[in-house]
Each structure stands twice: as structure tokens, then as C-alpha cells.
Amino acid sequence: MSLRYALLALLSVEPMTGYDLSKRFESSVAYVWHAPDSQIYPELRRMEKDGLLNGEEVPWGPRGKKTQYRITAEGTAAFRDWMNTPLEYSRERDPVHLKAAYLEWADPDAARAHMQAHIDYHTLRREQWAGMIEELKNGTNVTLTKRLAVTPEADRRRTLEYKVFTYEGLVARAETEIEWGHRGLELIDSLSDSS
Amino acid sequence: MSLRYALLALLSVEPMTGYDLSKRFESSVAYVWHAPDSQIYPELRRMEKDGLLNGEEVPWGPRGKKTQYRITAEGTAAFRDWMNTPLEYSRERDPVHLKAAYLEWADPDAARAHMQAHIDYHTLRREQWAGMIEELKNGTNVTLTKRLAVTPEADRRRTLEYKVFTYEGLVARAETEIEWGHRGLELIDSLSDSS
DNA sequence: CCAGAATACCTATCTCCATAGTTAGTGCCT
DNA sequence: AGGCACTAACTATGGAGATAGGTATTCTGG
Numbered sequence: 001m002s003l004r005y006a007l008l009a010l011l012s013v014e015p016m017t018g019y020d021l022s023k024r025f026e027s028s029v030a031y032v033w034h035a036p037d038s039q040i041y042p043e044l045r046r047m048e049k050d051g052l053l054n055g056e057e058v059p060w061g062p063r064g065k066k067t068q069y070r071i072t073a074e075g076t077a078a079f080r081d082w083m084n085t086p087l088e089y090s091r092e093r094d095p096v097h098l099k100a101a102y103l104e105w106a107d108p109d110a111a112r113a114h115m116q117a118h119i120d121y122h123t124l125r126r127e128q129w130a131g132m133i134e135e136l137k138n139g140t141n142v143t144l145t146k147r148l149a150v151t152p153e154a155d156r157r158r159t160l161e162y163k164v165f166t167y168e169g170l171v172a173r174a175e176t177e178i179e180w181g182h183r184g185l186e187l188i189d190s191l192s193d194s195s
Numbered sequence: 196m197s198l199r200y201a202l203l204a205l206l207s208v209e210p211m212t213g214y215d216l217s218k219r220f221e222s223s224v225a226y227v228w229h230a231p232d233s234q235i236y237p238e239l240r241r242m243e244k245d246g247l248l249n250g251e252e253v254p255w256g257p258r259g260k261k262t263q264y265r266i267t268a269e270g271t272a273a274f275r276d277w278m279n280t281p282l283e284y285s286r287e288r289d290p291v292h293l294k295a296a297y298l299e300w301a302d303p304d305a306a307r308a309h310m311q312a313h314i315d316y317h318t319l320r321r322e323q324w325a326g327m328i329e330e331l332k333n334g335t336n337v338t339l340t341k342r343l344a345v346t347p348e349a350d351r352r353r354t355l356e357y358k359v360f361t362y363e364g365l366v367a368r369a370e371t372e373i374e375w376g377h378r379g380l381e382l383i384d385s386l387s388d389s390s
Numbered sequence: 391c392c393a394g395a396a397t398a399c400c401t402a403t404c405t406c407c408a409t410a411g412t413t414a415g416t417g418c419c420t
Numbered sequence: 421a422g423g424c425a426c427t428a429a430c431t432a433t434g435g436a437g438a439t440a441g442g443t444a445t446t447c448t449g450g
Contacts, residue, residue, distance in 0.1 A: 034286035
């Protein structure tokens with residue numbers, strides 16, 4: 001159900017087509033949420049049926065046309081409602097730690113590869129997120145700039161600060177995972193030596 | 196697909212019924228993986244069809260009977276294979292950080308409640324995981340004790356150490372989240388004052 | 391001995407998400 | 421004029437998981 005609210009968040013800045021949204025999901029937003037276009041198009045139609053969006057046919061070139069979705073007052077209210085509703089935490093389902101718990105079954109090289117992949121994955125994420133923080137802070141992030149342009153002055157600081165705070169949390173998380181990965185590599189080495 | 200391997204991991208110690216497994220998923224393993232019985236029973240039948248398990252009808256009381264699943268050599272090989280296969284990291288999908296990024300839409304009290312819920316959730320998890328580490332270290336964890344009893348002596352230290360390492364990683368992760376939550380509460384306060 | 395908790399197993403429905411296609415128009419380069 | 425990348429949108433299938441039921445037997449406490 002979060003897809004719906006991720007879409008509302010993006011559409012609260014400006015109207016967009018399904019294609020625009022799916023591109024946005026592939027780039028910036030993808031660091032926090034991902035969705036393929038095959039999920040986005042039907043969801044947009046459902047949201048229009050529920051009155052959260054208005055779809056308008058817009059000409060595209062001489063013969064083509066495309067559907068642009070604009071958020072309605074009802075849509076804005078639904079998003080604000082969601083933001084004021086406590087989040088339900090779903091059950092643990094963590095393949096990485098499931099595997100880690102049985103690492104004695106793996107060859108030492110495969111075990112090392114698991115840990116290295118974990119380090120690599122979270123190193124990449126950390127860089128992406130740190131880059132996002134830089135963009136937010138020096139005003140080069142297009143999405144944020146557009147949003148700030150339609151945000152009343154009194155709310156602008158909060159809008160910026162919460163986004164920075166979010167990505168700082170993701171950086172901190174990535175760093176914890178990287179540290180754990182390095183501890184894992186050390187552990188594998190020490191257990192392979194003494195065996 | 197990880198459910199299959201979580202089941203194989205448990206069945207590598209001793210044969211169990213679907214009910215045993217679903218209980219185990221509710222308690223100890225649930226800290227890392229969760230699955231309802233409605234998912235477990237059909238998966239066990241599929242695994243038997245695939246030759247990974249052998250189901251044996253076992254009497255249960257005077258009239259009743261139950262199906263106990265025993266891992267086959269093929270099942271053990273499949274588990275070891277999986278343990279030697281690199282893990283695919285799925286895309287980001289994080290409702291907590293999605294909400295955090297738009298916290299300016301929430302009332303300050305609701306924003307505070309989000310962060311407090313995050314702190315509470317991860318505080319509970321940290322305690323459960325720390326308790327698990329204690330159990331593992333002082334030998335009071337039943338699952339581990341049974342496993343060690345069927346593990347060749349040369350592998351016992353690894354079996355223990357990897358499990359401790361796994362839960363230490365989860366404790367570290369929880370602590371990072373708790374810290375982030377506290378930073379969030381401070382941020383909300385500072386932004387509410389100056390507004 | 392009986393109520394009720396626990397054990398054992400099963401089914402149905404629904405949403406979500408991944409994957410892998412298809413169709414068709416646009417814009418640009420050569 | 422043809423090739424090709426991009427824009428735009430849709431469909432179909434299948435697995436995974438959540439949720440909410442159902443049936444029947446056994447064990448245990450009063």
C-alpha cells in the first residue's frame with residue numbers, strides 16, 4: 001500500500017505521466033522505494049477511480065497523446081492522513097542474516113564472498129545516499145528545488161531538514177552493515193586458520 | 196524462495212512436523228525469518244515432491260497421525276548449494292524512510308510518535324537479540340544444543356561463532372536505528388520551536 | 391468426564407511484486 | 421528514407437506473503 005503514497009508524494013509537487021513516475025522511481029526515489037512500471041500504471045488508474053488523482057489527456061507530438069495525473073484535494077488529504085497514521089512494522093524477513101547464521105555450511109571462500117558482497121552493496125548505497133545529501137544541501141537536487149518552489153516559506157527549512165535526516169539515517173545504516181561485514185571477514189579468517 | 200532454505204536449515208538437525216516448524220518460526224527463528232503455517236504446509240509438500248524431504252506418517256495418540264519430514268541427502272546438498280550461492284539483493288523498499296522523507300506533512304505530535312515507535316520497535320528487537328546471544332553463549336539455547344549434538348566436534352566452534360556473529364549484527368543494526376530515532380526526536384523539537 | 395487448550399493440518403482469497411513480454415508513436419541522426 | 425533510441429502504455433504469468441477462516445484429534449486441569 002506504500003506505493004500509492006510514494007506516488008502521491010511525487011505528484012504533490014507537479015502533475016506527471018505514468019512514464020515520468022516510473023523514470024523517477026528508477027532514479028532518485030529508487031534509493032528509498034522501487035516499483036516497476038507494470039505496477040505503477042494500474043495503480044494510477046485505481047487511484048483515479050478512488051478520486052485521489054485526475055487524469056488528463058495531453059497531446060504528445062502530432063498524433064500521440066499521453067495521460068498526465070494531477071493530485072486532487074482528496075489525494076492531498078489522503079497523503080496527509082497517511083503521514084499522521086502510525087506505521088505497522090512487518091515481520092522480520094532477512095535473507096542476509098538467515099544465511100549468516102548458517103555460514104559454517106558454506107566453503108570459506110563462499111563465506112568470504114557473501115561478506116564482501118554485503119560490504120560492496122552497502123558501500124555503493126552509502127555513496128549514493130551521501131551524494132543525495134550533498135545535492136540536497138547545495139541545492140542541485142531538481143526534485144527538491146521544484147518542491148521548495150511550491151512550498152510556503154515557513155515550511156521550507158523543515159522540508160529540507162527532514163530529507164537530509166532521512167538520508168543520514170540510511171548512511172548510518174549502511175555504515176553499520178559495512179562494519180559488520182568487515183567483522184565477518186575477520187571471523188571467517190580466524191575460524192579457517194584454527195580449524 | 197528463502198523459506199525453503201530456512202526449513203531445510205531447521206530440518207538438518209532433526210525431523211519435524213509442519214506444526215513443529217511453524218511453532219519454531221513463531222519463536223526462535225522468527226527473529227530472523229517469519230512464515231505462517233499456511234505457507235509452511237504447502238511448501239513442505241512441494242519440497243517432498245522435489246525430493247528434498249521424506250514425509251513419514253507417524254502415529255499421534257491412539258487414532259491420530261502426523262507427518263514428520265526428514266531431510267534427504269538431496270535436501271542437504273541443496274542447502275549446502277544455496278549456502279555457496281551469492282545472495283541477490285532486492286531493491287530498496289523502506290516505508291519508514293519513505294515517511295521520514297516527508298515528515299513535514301505530519302503534525303509534530305504524529306512525527307514524534309513515528310520516531311518513538313521506531314525507537315520502541317528496535318529497542319524490543321535489540322533486547323530479544325541480546326537475549327539470544329546470551330542463550331547461545333551460556334548453552335541454554337535448545338535449538339543450538341541439539342544442533343551441536345549432531346555436529347562433528349571440529350565444526351562446533353564455527354557453528355556457535357557464526358550464530359553469535361549474526362545476532363551481534365542485528366543488535367548493531369537495532370542500535371543504529373535507535374540512535375537515528377533519537378536524532379529524529381531532537382530534530383522535530385528544534386524545528387517545532389523555531390517555526 | 392468434560393471443557394478447553396494445544397496439536398496437526400488444510401483451504402481460500404487477496405495484495406504485492408518480479409519478470410517478461412507487446413504495441414505504437416516520437417525525435418534525431420545519417 | 422531508414423535505423424534506432426526513447427517515450428508511453430499495457431498485459432500476462434507466477435511466486436510470495438498476509439489474512440482468515442475451516443476440521444479433527446489429543447492432552448490436561450478441574
